[in-house]
Amino acid sequence: MKSSIITTAQAAKILGVSPRTAQLWTESGVIPNWKxxxxxxxxxxxxVLAVLNRHDEIIVAPRRVLVLAPARRHANWSQAFAALDISELDFxxxxxxxxxALGATxxxxxxxxxxxxxxxxxxFLKTLRNIALLSRLQIVIATRLPAAGGAPPVDPALQFKVIQLEQDSGKMVEALVHHTHLKHLQLLPLPADLLNAPYPVGPTEAGRLRAxxxxxxxxxxxxxxxxNLTRIAALSLGAPIALITILSEDRQWFKAKVGLDMRDTPRSWAFCNHTVLQAGIQQFPDLGSDxxxxxxxAVAGAPHFRFYAGAPITDEQGYALGSLCIIDMQxxxxxxxQTEILGRLARLVTAEVNRGARPGATRR
Structure with missing residues (x-):
């Protein structure tokens, strides 16, 4: 006899994914369903529980990582995580x-x-485990020395993993892959036109373009x-130009724009090529002297841009599709x-991007 009948929203909560992801899984048949x-x-x-318990590629691999470590060790962790398929890394x-930070992100x-x-x-860990929002959080403790004799200082029922802290980042990478759902970064081949692009291209550019x-x-x-969000960005930050940009293989297309007539530009013109390479706000205070x-x-000639600030907008997998940016002639x-305002508006744009399926969307 079958169990309770539930909605897509309820399935999303069980699976720990967004309602949009659950919707895509029902439409593609990953979750058996009817209308x-x-x-x-x-x-x-x-x-739905059967999908949750499957150990295959259906459940989206974790891609957001937070590291609690001394500042002197951040570079070591950055080197280790550079070999893994993650979308966000914060220290x-x-x-x-x-x-x-755990509660916020x-x-x-x-x-x-x-x-x-x-x-x-x-x-500390017990408190985290008591927060329902963090029920799916994978915890890894990296330590040089095992606990001294006696009772362990943390309850193993809290489902954390302990790895040996190594100077060799390669060994830490293998330990992270073994003890979490993180995966090695799989570099896809770039389109031929981007191999010698006159602007920076990240190692995951092929995946970003697919996204x-x-x-x-x-x-x-x-x-x-x-x-509306683009207009708010222009008004609140006192900028004559505000844009939501999307970067394709060869162009920068404007999903929304204030203060600019053109619909797109060649990608080689896009300051956002730099913004999509990392999280956070990118500012270029004086484009003419950079x-x-x-x-x-657009800097050397009309309209003589002189200032740019942008924040990436991402899909549900963390790929940067483009940016919310403002531009000034001074x-x-x-x-x-102002930096906080731009970041918050970019998060709202990201939410809108991921809110619902569009006619041109593909499931790949």
Missing amino acids: TPGGHRRMFEAD IEDPVAAAV VPDVFVVEAEDLHTLPPH VHRSGILDSASEEAMD PRFADNP PRQLDAT
Whole structure:
């Protein structure tokens, strides 16, 4: 006898994925389901649990990582994670700040560096495990020394993994792959036109381009929510130009724009080539004096751009599709408040990008 009938939203909560991802899984048949006379999808809870328990490629691999470690060790961890397929890597030094960051960003993997297991703050991991939002969090403790005799300082029922802290980043990479769902970075071949591109191209560019076409956002119709967010960016940051850009193989297309008439530009003109390479805000205070951009046609000639600030917008897998950016004809610098505003608006744009399927979207 089958179990309870549930909705797509309820399935998403069980699986720990977004409602959009659950919707795609039902539409593609990953989760057995049917439609009601009103057109709503329904499924049996048992079928959803069966998907949850499968150890294959259906469940999206974790790609967001937070590392709690001393600042002097951040470079070592960066080197190790450079070989793994992750979308976000953040570092933090203080356990209290780490707890706040965990609640705000909800990473997939949390790595804690400790010289000895006894140095971990009392009840730190237990507190994390009691937070429902973090129920799927994978915890890895990296330590040089095993715990001294006696009872272990942390309860093994908390389902953490312990790895040996190594100077050799290769060994740490293998330990992380063995003890988490993280995977080695698989570099796909770049399109031939990008092999000698006159702008920076990241190691995951082929995957990023797949994500752009998979999203269906390229050349899609205008959307009021994104138009409004672009307008808010221009008004709140005092910028004559604000754009939501999408980077394809050969062009920079504008999903939404304020203060600019053109619909797209050659990709070689795009300052956003730099923004999609990393998380956070990219600022170029004086484009005219920056050797990377001084010869750019939009800088050297009309309209004589002089300032750029942008934040990446990403899909659900963490691939940067483009950016929310502002441009000015005068050199300037965003202050802390303005930087926060741009970052928050970019997160809202990201949410809109991932809100629903578009006619051009593909499932690859």
